[in-house]
Amino acid sequence: MSKFxxxxxxxxALSTASLPDIVFMLLFFFMVTTTMRETDLAIENPRLPQASEVKKLERKSLVSTIYVGKAKDSKYGDGYNRIQLNDKIGTPEDVPAFILNERGNQAEEDxxxxxxxxxxxxxSSVGTLADIREKLRDVNALKLSLSTHKGSNIPK
Structure with a gap:
């Protein structure tokens, strides 16, 4: 019999000493990269039309969004022609001030x-969209994008 x-x-055993460091690095990463929604919709989520030719916008920080649709709250009236500029319901006459305010928030070269x-x-009424386009022309905001879903309305 052997003695030893x-x-x-x-x-x-697996060392868990670096686990808190990894968790905090992931937490910090997601806190830095996540963006919060800037506006709360006062109109119902717009059901966007479909289009066959769709192109994504490049720099979303340079995009000012105007929502047109039915208001969630009945105090703004009925119908699909309510216009939301940032967090408030407006009219086509409010569009130039909205665009000038958005320009003021950007760097001059952008x-x-x-x-x-x-x-x-x-x-939504085409007349409302035409009124918005006219007001955009008044303040020389000529780059316009109409948001759609990819698809086709044309029957095959």
């Missing part, structure tokens, strides 16, 4: 690259 027994060597995006419900 050989011990079986197994795997060493102003020529600003785009106005209109997210209008399918049921």
């Amino acid at each position: 027994k050989k011990k079986k060597k197994g795997l060493p 102003v020529p690259f600003m785009t106005t995006s209109i997210k209008a419900d399918k049921e």
Whole structure:
């Protein structure tokens, strides 16, 4: 019989000393990269029309969005022609002030690259959209994007 027994060597225990560091790095990463929604919709989520030719906007920080649709609250009236500019319901006459305010928030060299995006419900009146376009023309905001879903309305 031997005096010394050989011990079986197994795997060493997994060290969890660096686990809190990893968790805090992930937490910090998601806190830095996450963006919060800037506006609360006062109109119902617009049901966007479909289009066959769709292009994504490049720099979303240079996009000013105008929502057109049915108001969630009945105090703003019925119908699909309510206009939301940032967090408030407005009229086409409020659009120039909204655009000038958005330009003031951007750097001077970025102003020529600003785009106005209109997210209008399918049921919205073309007259309302034409009024908005006219007011945008008055303040020389000529880059316009109409938001849509990719698809086709044309029956096959």
